[in-house]
Amino acid sequence: MANEESNEAHEPAVGTSALLLQLPDVAPHLKPWIDWWPHDGFTTHVTILVPFLPDSEIDEGVLGELRTLFAGFAAFDVTFAKAARFPTVLYLAPEPEQPFRDMTAAVYxxxxxxxxxxxxxxxxxxxxxxxxxxxxxxxxDVARELGTRLPLRTRAAAVDLLIYDGSRWNVRESFPLSEL
Incomplete structure (x- = not known):
């Protein structure tokens, strides 16, 4: 299992990019905990890959490859039925997790x-x-309260490419997963 630390502990460099599968309909169920996050520009998400290429290296060719890559994955339903821990993070574990792993592996x-x-x-x-x-x-305390709100269900339908501009993450493009 990963030993992810707080990925918010270090301010990213301007031009850092991330590929995230955002879950805006899950976020309201995580209030008040996510309200204090310094994540201007994105919401509750599962990371596909961070950091991705620097913004200066993301041209139309890269965007086209990302469009094709993610269109090769089917959209899917996701359930968050349990909380888990890394040493410094309490998180929701997605079920199934394999599609996320497969997307990460394909990009890498x-x-x-x-x-x-x-x-x-x-x-x-x-x-x-x-x-x-x-x-x-x-x-x-958070895990106990969170347990009363689970399971949470949503649809994984697109991966967003976000770019950090020094104060905010901005969606540069959204890549739909296929609807079979």
């Missing part, structure tokens, strides 16, 4: 210079972060 196979989480973790466990950098008691 095409762009091997962009390992998930910059190669920091041997296993990029799919997850939707809820809180990070809390005391054990706080993690336990």
């Amino acid at each position: 196979e095409r762009w091997p210079q962009c390992p998930p989480y910059a190669g920091k973790y041997p296993d990029a466990t799919p997850h939707a972060s809820v809180v990070y950098d809390r005391t054990e008691a706080e993690y336990e």
